[in-house]
Amino acid sequence: METQTKTKNPVLLYTERTPNPEALKFVTNTMLYRGTADFQEVELANEYSPLATELFEFPYVKGVYISNNFVTVTKELNYSWDDIMLKIKAFIKSYVESDKAIINESFEAYIQEQEAAKREKEGIAYTGDEGEIVARIKDLIDTYVKPAVAGDGGNIEFESFEDGVVSVLLQGACSGCPSSLVTLKQGIEGMLKRMIPEVQSVEAHMD
Incomplete structure (x- = not known):
C-alpha cells in the first residue's frame, strides 16, 4: 500500500516599494500574523517576535512591521537597498520555509x-x-x-x-x-x- 506524503506549498516572496524610501515591503504567499505587530526597538522584538529579533541582527535593519502576509523592513539611512534587499529577501524566505515562530503567543496579551x-x-x-x-x-x-x-x-x-x-x-x-x-x-x-x-x-x- 502506497503512502501519500503531504507536500508543502513553496514559499513565494516578492518585494513592493512603499512611499517611504527607507522601507520596503516583503510580501509572501503565506499568512504570517493576523493583526499588526510593529517593532521599532530590539527589546520589544526580543520579547515578542523571533522573526523580528533575527532581522534586527542585521546591522542595516532599523524597524520591522509584520501584518497578514507581509513584513515591512525599515533600513538604516547609510545603506542602499541595492546592497541589502536580496539578503533580507533570502533570509525571510528561508525563515518562513522553516516554519519557525513569527510572533510569540504572549504578544496577544501585550496588545x-x-x-x-x-x-x-x-x-x-x-x-x-x-x-x-x-x-x-x-x-x-x-x-x-x-x-x-x-x-x-x-x-x-x-x-x-x-x-x-x-x-x-x-x-x-x-x-x-x-x-x-x-x-x-x-x-x-x-x-x-x-x-x-x-x-x-x-x-x-x-x-
Missing part, C-alpha cells in the same frame, strides 16, 4: 493590555459631544485611511483628540516617512476637516 489602557484613557477623556466626535474620527480612519495605508506597508492608529487637534500614531513604512507626513496633511487632515468641522488639524508621531 490587549495596551488596548485596554488606551480604552480606559479614552473613556475618561471623551464624554458627551466630544465622545461622539472621537467615535466619528476613529470610524473615518478605520474605514478610509487604514486600508490605503496597509497597502503601502504601514498602519495608522488614533491616539487622541484635544482642542481640535487629532493625534495619530504612524507605524511600519509610515514611520519616519516624509511623504507620509505630506499625505497626512493634504489627505487625511483635509478629509477629517471636511467631514468633521470640529477638527482643526492632524498631528502625527512615530512608533
Whole structure:
C-alpha cells in the first residue's frame, strides 16, 4: 500500500516599494500574523517576535512591521537597498520555509493590555459631544485611511483628540516617512476637516 506524503506549498516572496524610501515591503504567499505587530526597538522584538529579533541582527535593519502576509523592513539611512534587499529577501524566505515562530503567543496579551489602557484613557477623556466626535474620527480612519495605508506597508492608529487637534500614531513604512507626513496633511487632515468641522488639524508621531 502506497503512502501519500503531504507536500508543502513553496514559499513565494516578492518585494513592493512603499512611499517611504527607507522601507520596503516583503510580501509572501503565506499568512504570517493576523493583526499588526510593529517593532521599532530590539527589546520589544526580543520579547515578542523571533522573526523580528533575527532581522534586527542585521546591522542595516532599523524597524520591522509584520501584518497578514507581509513584513515591512525599515533600513538604516547609510545603506542602499541595492546592497541589502536580496539578503533580507533570502533570509525571510528561508525563515518562513522553516516554519519557525513569527510572533510569540504572549504578544496577544501585550496588545490587549495596551488596548485596554488606551480604552480606559479614552473613556475618561471623551464624554458627551466630544465622545461622539472621537467615535466619528476613529470610524473615518478605520474605514478610509487604514486600508490605503496597509497597502503601502504601514498602519495608522488614533491616539487622541484635544482642542481640535487629532493625534495619530504612524507605524511600519509610515514611520519616519516624509511623504507620509505630506499625505497626512493634504489627505487625511483635509478629509477629517471636511467631514468633521470640529477638527482643526492632524498631528502625527512615530512608533
